[in-house]
Amino acid sequence: MICDLNLIRKLILAVEAGPTGYVQDEIEINGYSEEQIGYHAYLLINxxxxxxxxxxxxxxxxxxxxxxHLTSAGHDFADAARDESIWQKATGIAKEKAGNVTLDVMKQILIHLINKTLGFDDS
Structure with missing residues (x-):
């Protein structure tokens, strides 16, 4: 199974949206099977x-x-990936430059775009 970064993002945001910080029910995401969600949960944990x-x-x-529940790193990824326009730009850059990228590379792309948006990056 190929790592689906869009599903990773949806899972992280779904967990973060919970009221207690703990996942109390099985996570369901429209368009994805239970097997896909379980495997991507494994990837997030790993x-x-x-x-x-x-x-x-x-x-x-x-x-x-x-x-x-999410770790601190998971919350950091959620913060970086939350904005839909920044996410779209990041996935566009990833596809254009590399086709597929790792979670770590995607996080770096997101951070770069956020820094640029905030005026912290002169490039």
Whole structure:
């Protein structure tokens, strides 16, 4: 399964939008299967953006994890990715320059765009 950065963003923002900081119900995102969400939850946890638990069973075809809450790094990513216009610019840059990028590279692109928007970047 290919890492879908749009799903990563949607998951992070969905977790952050919860009222308590903890995920209390199964996360559902329109247009994505339970398997895709579980695998991308695994990617978020593996990248240190969230904490969670492994709920993979022998019948599953890919890692299935449940997110419990975001880490500080996950909140930082949410802050960087929240603005839709900045997200669109960042994904455009990523596709134009590299096709696919890692989560770390996407975060750096987002931070660069935010700094530029705030006038902290002269390039």
């Amino acid at each position: 990248a240190g953006l969230a904490n969670g638990i492994d709920v993979t069973t022998i019948a599953d075809t890919s890692p299935q994890w449940t997110i419990l």
